[in-house]
Amino acid sequence: MKLATYRSNGRNKVALVHAGDTRLFDLASASERAGKPNPAFHSMLDLIDDCDASLDVASHLFSRYGQDQDLSFDVAASELLAPLPEPRQMRDGMSFPVHIVQAPIGHLKFQAREAGDAVELARLQAAPLPELPEVYRKQPIYYITNRFSVGGPNTTVRWPRYSQVMDYELEFGIITKNRGANISAAKARDHIFGFTIFNDFSARDAQRVEMEGRLGPAKGKSFDGGNVLGPWIVTPDEIGDPYNLTMEARINGVTRSRGTSEGMLFSFEEIIAHVTRDETLMPGEFIGSGTVGNGCGLELGWYLEHSDTIELEAENIGVLRNKVVRQDVPAD
Numbered sequence: 001m002k003l004a005t006y007r008s009n010g011r012n013k014v015a016l017v018h019a020g021d022t023r024l025f026d027l028a029s030a031s032e033r034a035g036k037p038n039p040a041f042h043s044m045l046d047l048i049d050d051c052d053a054s055l056d057v058a059s060h061l062f063s064r065y066g067q068d069q070d071l072s073f074d075v076a077a078s079e080l081l082a083p084l085p086e087p088r089q090m091r092d093g094m095s096f097p098v099h100i101v102q103a104p105i106g107h108l109k110f111q112a113r114e115a116g117d118a119v120e121l122a123r124l125q126a127a128p129l130p131e132l133p134e135v136y137r138k139q140p141i142y143y144i145t146n147r148f149s150v151g152g153p154n155t156t157v158r159w160p161r162y163s164q165v166m167d168y169e170l171e172f173g174i175i176t177k178n179r180g181a182n183i184s185a186a187k188a189r190d191h192i193f194g195f196t197i198f199n200d201f202s203a204r205d206a207q208r209v210e211m212e213g214r215l216g217p218a219k220g221k222s223f224d225g226g227n228v229l230g231p232w233i234v235t236p237d238e239i240g241d242p243y244n245l246t247m248e249a250r251i252n253g254v255t256r257s258r259g260t261s262e263g264m265l266f267s268f269e270e271i272i273a274h275v276t277r278d279e280t281l282m283p284g285e286f287i288g289s290g291t292v293g294n295g296c297g298l299e300l301g302w303y304l305e306h307s308d309t310i311e312l313e314a315e316n317i318g319v320l321r322n323k324v325v326r327q328d329v330p331a332d
Contacts, residue, residue, distance in 0.1 A: 001055060002318075003194070004232040005044050005152075007079040014041050015073075016062050017232050021318060023072045030061040030071050044084050044233070045284045048193050051177045055235065082152035082229040083196055084175055089285040090150075090227060092171070092200060093142040093271060095264040097132050098293025105129070106298035107208050110165070140266040140274045142287070143217065145200075151225035151322070159306070159326045160223040163203035166304040166324055170249045170295030171198040172242075172261060172314050173288035174268050175233055181280040188269035191281060194233035195242060197312050197320040198288045201226040204298055229286065230320045239316050243267065247292050250311040256300065259292035261314075 002017035006024055015024035028041040038057060040050035047054045065071055094100055105124060112121040135141070151157060159166050177193035200221065207220025221227070236242075245261040266274070271287060297303045304310070306326040313319045 001058065001235045001238060002232045003044065003047070003058075003083060003235070004075075005081045005083050005085060006073075007081055008073070012043060012081060012085065014044055014047055016058055017075070018062065018066065018072070022075050024075055024078055025062055025066060025072050027058055027061060030065045030068075031057070033065060033068070033071070034061060045086070045088070048084075048175065048177055048284045051193065051283070080153045080231055082150045083231070083233045084229060084284060084286065085150060085152070087147045087150065087175070087284055087286040088282045090145045090147040090288075091142045091275065091285070092145055092173075092198070092288035093140055093266075093290040094136060095140070095266060095271075095290040096293050096295075097136070097263065097265065099291040099295065099299060100136055101129050101132055102293070102299040103291075103296075106301070107204070107211065109301060110204065110208065110298070136265055140271045142271070142275075145227060146222040147227075147286075149222055149224050149227050151228040153228075153230035153320050154322070155225060155228070156323045156325055157201055157225050157228065159324055160203050160206075160219070160226075161327055162219065163206050165204040167202045167204050167297045168249065168251075168304060168310045168312070169198075169200035169202060169291040170247055170257065170259065170312050171200055171288050171291055172196065172245070172247070172317065173198045173286055176272070176281055176285040176287065177283045179280060179282055181276050182278065183272055183276045183281065185267070185269045185273040188272035189236070191272055192236055192268060193283070194235045195239050195317060196229050196233050196286075197231070197314050197317055198286075199228040199310065199312050199320055199322060200288065200291070201228065201324070202296070202298075204303065228320065228322055231318045234317050245317070246315040247295070248313045249295055250313070251304070252309050253311075256297075257292075257294040259295055261289065261292065263293075264289060
């Protein structure tokens with residue numbers, strides 16, 4: 001099942017996505033038509049809290065009323081929001097080895113370009129990639145980001161004024177269900193509600209300074225609308241193998257990188273087991289995979305420009321599309 005949040009007549013509504021990802025079935029209105037208004041369909045968090053029971057009801061409602069034209073709306077004509085507009089928590093990992101070893105070199109290359117040091121830049125470009133630091137194999141590494149700065153598909157991300165270097169990051173992640181602590185990896189699948197795409201927009205110049213302080217990231221990642229989720233949540237029964245999904249990044253329609261979700265150092269189940277060591281996992285949290293190898297400009301040596309359109313695609317999920325604009329550039 002694919003589930004979306006959209007805005008209609010000033011209200012956030014929860015929908016079942018159908019007809020080849022082109023239509024939104026209004027679950028709250030369908031439950032009212034059935035004579036049994038269901039509070040689980042007031043928001044995505046309410047649905048996640050009710051979890052399996054609400055998914056069963058949603059499936060039944062669609063079977064009964066899915067052909068009622070007035071209960072479905074075109075995706076293209078609707079205002080899609082982040083499927084989970086306000087997660088209870090947001091954690092983002094470092095799971096893909098290629099990105100982990102290339103990202104620090106990308107920061108060094110950025111410094112060399114800024115300093116006009118052609119010799120150092122050439123040295124960095126010629127040097128072989130270093131070995132993966134052992135710490136990344138010891139345990140999942142992640143940071144906690146601002147859960148209130150979530151954006152959705154088709155939104156325009158406003159470039160923070162304090163940054164001159166903006167980047168995208170191609171990721172996917174999970175939405176959690178079923179509160180629990182000290183969850184074993186073997187049981188962790190019972191705590192995965194679904195999967196979505198994550199564009200972790202990054203102010204690279206701000207992030208570089210923070211990384212020198214060995215804490216963060218903070219303002220390198222946290223600015224209004226910069227944590228983008230979407231276009232919807234796909235339940236595990238429809239995702240297939242989450243660790244073998246084709247993923248692609250396009251800028252202004254041009255493919256910049258292709259990758260795969262294969263090769264994560266730790267599975268989401270193992271990440272959940274680590275997170276919940278003497279810590280309670282709440283339903284409705286987001287946990288990101290970290291950037292797929294070559295899935296950002298930092299690794300490839302170029303960055304976003306004013307008015308760029310970014311499309312991130314993940315197999316069996318969909319396409320997450322956004323535009324980025326500088327705030328100090330007049331609108332066209």
